[in-house]
Amino acid sequence: MVSAVLRRPALAAFFSAISRRAFLSMSLRAAAGSVLASILAPLRSAFAGNGAKPLFFRRIVTRDNKSSAMIEWQTDAELSKPRFFWREAGSTSEKSADVDVKYFALDDHPVFVYRAALSGLPAGRKIECRVETAGKTAGTFVFQTDDGGALRALILPDSQCDADYDAWARVSGEASARCPNAELWINMGDLVDNGASFYQWNEWQSATDASLGGRAFAPVMGNHECYSLDWKYCRPDAFLSLFATPDNGSAKYQRYYYSFDYGPVHFIVLNTQREELAALAPGLFEEQAAWLTRDLKSAKARWRVALLHRDLIDYDEEPMIRDPFVETLVPVLEKGGIDAVLTAHAHAYRRRRLSAWKPAKDGVPYILTGNAGNCFYDVEKNEIDEIAFPDNFLNYMTMEADETKLTFRCFLPNGILKDFVTLRKQPETDE
Numbered sequence: 001m002v003s004a005v006l007r008r009p010a011l012a013a014f015f016s017a018i019s020r021r022a023f024l025s026m027s028l029r030a031a032a033g034s035v036l037a038s039i040l041a042p043l044r045s046a047f048a049g050n051g052a053k054p055l056f057f058r059r060i061v062t063r064d065n066k067s068s069a070m071i072e073w074q075t076d077a078e079l080s081k082p083r084f085f086w087r088e089a090g091s092t093s094e095k096s097a098d099v100d101v102k103y104f105a106l107d108d109h110p111v112f113v114y115r116a117a118l119s120g121l122p123a124g125r126k127i128e129c130r131v132e133t134a135g136k137t138a139g140t141f142v143f144q145t146d147d148g149g150a151l152r153a154l155i156l157p158d159s160q161c162d163a164d165y166d167a168w169a170r171v172s173g174e175a176s177a178r179c180p181n182a183e184l185w186i187n188m189g190d191l192v193d194n195g196a197s198f199y200q201w202n203e204w205q206s207a208t209d210a211s212l213g214g215r216a217f218a219p220v221m222g223n224h225e226c227y228s229l230d231w232k233y234c235r236p237d238a239f240l241s242l243f244a245t246p247d248n249g250s251a252k253y254q255r256y257y258y259s260f261d262y263g264p265v266h267f268i269v270l271n272t273q274r275e276e277l278a279a280l281a282p283g284l285f286e287e288q289a290a291w292l293t294r295d296l297k298s299a300k301a302r303w304r305v306a307l308l309h310r311d312l313i314d315y316d317e318e319p320m321i322r323d324p325f326v327e328t329l330v331p332v333l334e335k336g337g338i339d340a341v342l343t344a345h346a347h348a349y350r351r352r353r354l355s356a357w358k359p360a361k362d363g364v365p366y367i368l369t370g371n372a373g374n375c376f377y378d379v380e381k382n383e384i385d386e387i388a389f390p391d392n393f394l395n396y397m398t399m400e401a402d403e404t405k406l407t408f409r410c411f412l413p414n415g416i417l418k419d420f421v422t423l424r425k426q427p428e429t430d431e
Contacts, residue, residue: 068121162374
């Protein structure tokens with residue numbers, strides 16, 4: 001019998017098609033994970049932070065990744081007089097950048113997030129960074145700026161795990177090792193199972209930190225980032241505090257949605273949490289739709305790719321229906337010349353080519369990106385699906401883009417290629 005405490009809004013994502021055996025298995029693992037979390041969280045915190053060592057270095061994408069960078073790191077106790085320095089590799093001359101610190105309590109654990117916004121960087125060059133505290137170097141970080149040319153990116157589906165993040169560590173680790181030249185790392189939402197849990201974020205970060213390296217990171221907000229510890233809808237405060245994503249011009253909803261350029265691609269990261277945030281973020285979706293129209297109109301990059309957490313299909317309904325956001329956002333995307341749309345949420349891999357919701361040989365590829373965590377659902381094949389893989393496998397994706405080709409590939413963690421699609425454009429000519 002499932003405990004009442006496990007009857008939570010998060011289970012709305014456990015689609016109606018899920019088997020009773022799978023549901024009970026996952027619920028029991030989640031219960032075990034909660035017990036394990038309460039035991040291990042203080043220990044992991046003590047070993048992870050030690051109060052003064054910078055942790056979880058990451059480079060968040062910026063609007064222009066050729067000349068700017070947003071570097072973040074964390075501690076569980078405040079650093080003494082933190083300073084940030086950077087230099088081009090091979091140079092002996094360092095430049096400094098202001099350090100901004102944000103404190104917040106996550107599940108009663110103190111978290112200090114530090115940020116250094118870098119500008120005036122040389123394109124396509126290796127940058128060496130160091131953090132100094134109390135006059136001593138406490139941590140180092142190395143990355144390479146966008147050169148504006150061909151792009152290689154890793155696309156990681158939902159990393160959500162219930163008890164531990166071993167599955168996520170395996171998938172992301174294999175993907176990173178097999179794609180060492182990928183400059184961009186995209187995580188498609190539901191990064192964690194519960195967005196208010198320190199244990200969940202610490203597990204995710206520990207696994208991610210081992211693989212992310214200096215790649216630019218583009219986080220997509222998922223619905224599980226919008227749950228409180230008692231599994232009620234809440235504002236995604238931890239997500240918003242952890243990731244300083246690019247400015248979207250909003251007075252109320254910074255970091256809920258954004259866009260950026262990398263190489264020849266303009267990426268649009270949209271918020272699809274219409275159920276969780278409808279009452280908590282009034283006006284968000286109307287504001288976002290208006291912003292999307294303006295953003296697509298001003299985009300100059302060769303390719304346009306949208307990143308959405310929720311899929312086109314609302315699998316919670318019986319029979320399955322189009323998710324309501326499709327009615328408002330998809331027409332804007334297609335009218336704005338979108339080249340491809342990536343989705344997540346259903347923990348399954350599906351590929352479609354659609355135009356105005358109908359299958360079309362030359363339609364826009366809509367790819368449901370799969371699963372990189374340990375939560376599995378039974379997802380029925382829909383009539384719009386051209387490719388539908390079994391729901392019980394883990395995978396990652398890659399994207400390669402240059403001036404004439406845009407290619408998406410789906411791999412198993414062991415590197416076996418399962419699917420791919422390539423889009424082509426004629427070379428631009430100067431007239």
